[in-house]
Amino acid sequence: MFDVKALLDEIKASPFRKIIITAPHTGRVNFTSVQPGERVTGPQGLWKEKPGTLLATLDRERNPKPILALEKGELETLYLDLEGCFVEAGTPLAVVRHYMTRTEVQNELLKKTLHLFTAPERAKYYFTPEIDKKVRASGSQSVTVHEGMELFIMSRMKREVPLHYAGPTGAIYTVYVEPSASTDAGQPLIGVCPPDQLTAIQEAVMQVQTEWKEEA
Amino acid sequence: MDTSVEKRIHTLRERLAYIExxxxxxxxxxxxxxxxxLKTFEERARAGAMGDPHTEIxxxxxLFGFVERRLEDNITPMDKVRIVRHPQRICLRDILENVYDNFTEVGGQDEHSLDPSMLIARAVIARRRGKKMHVQSVMVIGQEKGHGADFRNGGSVKPWGNAKALQYMRVAETEGIPIHTYIFTPGSYPIEDYPGAAQQIARNIYGMANLRVPVVTVISEGGSGGAEAIGLADKRLMLSHGYYSVISPEGAAAIEGRLKAGExxxxxxxxxxATSLSITAQDNLKFGxxxxxxxxxxxxARPNHFDFFRQLRQEMLRATDEVVLSTRRLSFYKRIALRRLRRPDVNLDxxxxxxxxxxxxxxxxxxKRQQKFLRLSRSACRDRRPFFTKVSQAFSDVLMRPYNHLKYDLYRRHRRKMAAMVEEIDTEWELFKSRLFSPFRALCKALPGNRGAAAEDKSAELMALSTWTGDARRRKWNYISPRYKIDRTITCPNATTYGCLDLWGPDLFAEFAGVCSYCGYHFPMEPEWYVRxxxxxxxxxxxxxxxxxxNPLHFPNFSDRVEKAQKTTGAKSGCMTFEARIDNIKVVVAMLMGTFRGGSVGAAEGQKFVEAAERAAKKRYPFLAYVHGTAGIRIxxxxxxxxxxxxxxxxxRRYIESGGLYMVLYDTNSFAGPVASFLGCSPYQFAVRSSNIGFAGPGVIKETTGMDIPPKYHRSYRALSRGHIQAIxxxxxxxxxxxxxxxxxxxRNLYYR
Known part of the structure; x- marks a missing residue:
């Protein structure tokens, strides 16, 4: 059993991820004017069409390649001693401290606490009619699933096969599957929460929603 | 205060706001x-401090009338742009209500329409001869701005609105009634949803080129492609305060000032x-x-100018009558009727x-309509062909026409019939021969020496199912891009998506013909590469x-820029026209070169394109438009x-209807006017991989529609998906x-058929 509160405290104590930006291939490094401690941005726009902050250029065979920030955050380290040097592929060039956003924290929390029931193959997944009725009437959390329960209909090219639940007994906390869209094999369909942890998880999520300031 | 005085004050206030x-x-x-x-009068009138307010007002x-007349003399082209865009400007519904005797809106009503910015109505005009009344029907088609109503979209018609217009033009053609079109548009709505802005405008222009009913157009706000979508007419009238232009003055300023998005x-x-573009009615009348x-x-004109509507009605009647009379053969009667029509005092009702x-x-x-358009703008380009060349060309045209007619229409047709007959006889003879010799052949096969050869053939057939003998496996090119000399590696733009490795410049631009060997991305090549x-x-x-x-408009600083482009590219215009052979099949090619001022099309390029199409028709050659790149019409x-x-x-259209094959091949970037007309109308359009095809670029779409568009919005694959092109x-x-x-x-009329 997870201690949800302790998990949240742990994230709060260190609310960021360190992203190490490495050289994709060999080449000579030239850093730009961005300095450690400055804010950098990741790809932006509706389609992530605007590239992130330019940190350096890597020149190989007179072909300068931009090295860009991959996530929004603070530039923690920039290996300025490599300026003008020839580096091997995989050499760390910079470290970006990315502050976790509200959604990221929530997903992290749920990933660690919920049991994820995954798709066995790429197909479209629908709840069985009885479960679907229940979900529509009173929400997914009202449905308790148990081992061997007929939960989904797996539909592919008009071939419809029932899919039985395997895992611990509990309420469906999150539904990841989208109706009429194909889900890849290994992707989560639902997240199941043990009944004794339901309240604790709900409270933790509420806490994240209200207290977490960092947004996407 | 008297309500009639209140009303007159209100009207004056509106007039004042309009002037401001x-x-x-x-x-x-x-x-x-x-x-x-006005303020003093209003205060005094409200205080009741005047004897007869009617006289004073x-x-x-x-005074208002006097000032308006004086300001009229100093009006600039940009003022005219503001006039046509003003919500108080007359709109198409005002014209329908005041110029025609009755009308029924078809193809939608108000906001409940496929596209409310395109208004279509069946209207009637009653005319009298003696005591008899004649009711004449017309199909009225035009953009509706609707005094600033939001759902009208400012007269910016979406592709399906233009499709609706074409549909009802066809209806008018079936019913044999004239079409009156009214152009009130700042430009078309530049989205690529089916059927696509460019593709639909091209279809409209192509359709109108052959409409078998009289078409009369009135231009109030004629913005580029949107105007042309319903503007190919027998008579084109223009309102004196309207404008007709290739681009809005703001758009031209953004290009001239090299402004970035948001500036x-x-x-x-x-x-x-606005002044340099010569957009006014007077300018366009001068150009013809x-x-x-x-x-x-x-x-x-504003909605309360009833005299103007009366005058417009007379002009529309006159124009339609003139078009109809011009098609009549009886020249004596025609002359009398036309003379009567042209008398200024005649009441055409x-x-x-x-x-x-x-x-x-x-x-x-x-x-007549086609000839009229073919004659336009001939003097707007510099024709440096020597007099002797022109005369000899005209002379050879006269001689070649009957020769080609004899060669292709008579001789080839009969030769084909003869060839078909000979072929049939030959087949019969072969059949007869095979039956006659079949016993001997069976005997020969049974001989021991022949079996080995047959087995060898069989094994060769199984080992090599096909052989690469065509051009597809070509590794040596007749022309190599000068960029092959660059001693560096190049990154494919798709490297992040497909993980393409860096490409070595000399390999990429020589052997690989500018194609990424990992993902197939096509780097742009020079026009010469294709020609050779x-x-x-x-x-x-x-x-x-x-x-x-x-530089026909003497646009400031533009002559230098054209000269610079001529020096850089070595070409005299953005269109190169040539005859060539592909595996001995002769073709006429018009190539728009993206290297010459972005491949923009002006009077010279148009003239060369028209002459190439005519040459292809005369010689019965296929006509290929190869678009290396075009940024649109040269603003x-x-x-x-x-x-x-x-x-x-x-x-x-004349070429296709004469029985030719017109094909278009797009490469690099093809946008705007040319795609929305003579390129987009081809039934057979193809694209080179990695090319972009569209109506307006991302910046213009964002500016006009406020929509952000996805990064690969104009990729040729999207054009393929919506049916614009046939293959990549x-x-x-x-x-x-x-x-x-x-x-x-x-x-049907190609020489090699």
Missing amino acids: DIFAGKHGEDIDLLQDR GGIED RATPELIEHC YIDRVVQEPPLG DLYIRWGLSSQAKSRLVE NVFDEGSVYEFNSEIEAG QEGTHGVIQMPRCTVAV WDRPQIRGNIKQALLTIGG
């Missing part, structure tokens, strides 16, 4: 005077561009792109001319190279450029694919 709006801060003294007089109205041009630059100017009241046309008259109507590698070596014969791009040439849209489409070809296979297309598709 259209002059945008200019003529402050006149405006202050009017404001002052009459005086103020006279705004200064009012002075916009005003300068419109037939007549309809005079409006001072500072432009009391004169009845039947608008129905006979089948021959319809053909004459179409021919697609067509048979040494078969290219360029013609009309002496027709040069110029610095104003309407000289935009008129190439209908003009070249007419030439293409790889660069090394262009030659093979063109050859295959020539042999498998095409018109």
